Amino acid sequence: MRLVAENVSRAFGPRRIFGPLSFATEPGRVLGVAGPNGSGKTTLVKVLAGLLRPSEGSVRLEGPAGARLSVHEAAGAIGWCAPDLSLYGELTPAENLEFFARVAGRPRARDEVDGRLASVGLDPRRLRSIRTRFLSTGQRQRLKLAYSVLSDPAVLLLDEPGSNLDEAGHRAVAAIVAGQRERGSVVLATNDPAELALADERVTL
Amino acid sequence: MILRAAAAVFVKDLRTEWRTRVAINALLLFAFSVLVLVGYAVGPTRLTLEDRPVVNSVLLWIVLFFSAMTGLSRAFVNEEETGTAAALRLSAPPAAVFLGKLLGNLALLGVVMAVVVPLFLALMSFGIAAPGLFLAVLALGGVGIAAASTFIAAIVAKTAAKGALFAVLATPLLLPPLVAAVTGTQIAATQPDLVAGLDAVRLLFAYDGLMVTASFFLFDAVWRE
Numbered sequence: 001m002r003l004v005a006e007n008v009s010r011a012f013g014p015r016r017i018f019g020p021l022s023f024a025t026e027p028g029r030v031l032g033v034a035g036p037n038g039s040g041k042t043t044l045v046k047v048l049a050g051l052l053r054p055s056e057g058s059v060r061l062e063g064p065a066g067a068r069l070s071v072h073e074a075a076g077a078i079g080w081c082a083p084d085l086s087l088y089g090e091l092t093p094a095e096n097l098e099f100f101a102r103v104a105g106r107p108r109a110r111d112e113v114d115g116r117l118a119s120v121g122l123d124p125r126r127l128r129s130i131r132t133r134f135l136s137t138g139q140r141q142r143l144k145l146a147y148s149v150l151s152d153p154a155v156l157l158l159d160e161p162g163s164n165l166d167e168a169g170h171r172a173v174a175a176i177v178a179g180q181r182e183r184g185s186v187v188l189a190t191n192d193p194a195e196l197a198l199a200d201e202r203v204t205l
Numbered sequence: 206m207i208l209r210a211a212a213a214v215f216v217k218d219l220r221t222e223w224r225t226r227v228a229i230n231a232l233l234l235f236a237f238s239v240l241v242l243v244g245y246a247v248g249p250t251r252l253t254l255e256d257r258p259v260v261n262s263v264l265l266w267i268v269l270f271f272s273a274m275t276g277l278s279r280a281f282v283n284e285e286e287t288g289t290a291a292a293l294r295l296s297a298p299p300a301a302v303f304l305g306k307l308l309g310n311l312a313l314l315g316v317v318m319a320v321v322v323p324l325f326l327a328l329m330s331f332g333i334a335a336p337g338l339f340l341a342v343l344a345l346g347g348v349g350i351a352a353a354s355t356f357i358a359a360i361v362a363k364t365a366a367k368g369a370l371f372a373v374l375a376t377p378l379l380l381p382p383l384v385a386a387v388t389g390t391q392i393a394a395t396q397p398d399l400v401a402g403l404d405a406v407r408l409l410f411a412y413d414g415l416m417v418t419a420s421f422f423l424f425d426a427v428w429r430e
Contacts, residue, residue: 046291049295050294050295050429051291051294051295053429072429076296078295080291080292080295084288084291085288085291085292086287086288086289086291086292087289087292088217088221088287088289089287090220090221090224090225091217091220091221095220099213099217100292100296102209102210102213103210103213103214103293103296103297103298103301104210104296104297105206105209105210131224147292151296
């Protein structure tokens, strides 16, 4: 499945944040989005996720047979991890993942959820009774990464995925990007040169 | 799938509420304060027998209405304030979110009613001649308040002046069912005949049907940006 952006731009009032931009993600490929602070990377990712409407242009998903879907019609096809993302502080990490899997119509067994937590370096046994709001910032970032690939999305949108992560956390990001290449595409918005090096092509804002 | 997702939203909200008890404490504290104030200022003995059904019916629904205003707007405000709304938008179908939140508000209002109504009846010596009609009016009135509050909460959640806007939007929308609920309660207090209150029950039933259906279909536009 491809994520296609055509002449997309976004403005808040009279201030244009980015665009117009046109690009498409291809299965197995990583598209890097680079640009200085305030250039609109986070806004672009939100527009691609369908969380913000573009001021102009359109974003759509295209299936293998040319089927076109708006991003709203393709629930679960897009994974998202960003600094703005928050998970439920009063639920434990496993409860958070179980909840989001259930509402997306893809319930996960506890063992599978534990496996997802372990894949981002979180110890499911140690965190079984700890609410998310008591996790460290780095642990919460790892949980967000686990959430982003929970529905095995066709397109994974990562906005500053390595923020607040230690060395092992950065390796987990690289592993997630590598895993996503096998099932779809990645849009990676970051200022970190090491993360940008994972990209096959770049859009600079 | 929608019903399963709605149940998941409902269970998540219940679990979160159980662990924080923010909304239920606010609702019950408000309801209890007003109840004590009404009992102290008006009480059962300061009203003539003739006035009791009218005044008590109005007072009961005023307590329930303002309690709802206090707590039910939290349904979506919490999601926006804590930043979890984006993840919910991305993962859950809008219809499931609305139904789950509506169920949560119904449960919250149900708990408040279960505490406030018996206390009010005892405190004000408010006798009910037709308990069946009274329960029907309470249930249908509660559904109307919860449905309208849930939908309005979604509208105001992203705005700056949430509380003020919630009251401004909710008041005109909730006046028709409140008038019917007050009338129905008054009839239930004075006439043992169920049929006498059928008009109020019909009006509440129609309002609930209209409000739930309209909210269900309009919610998608409100929930997305």
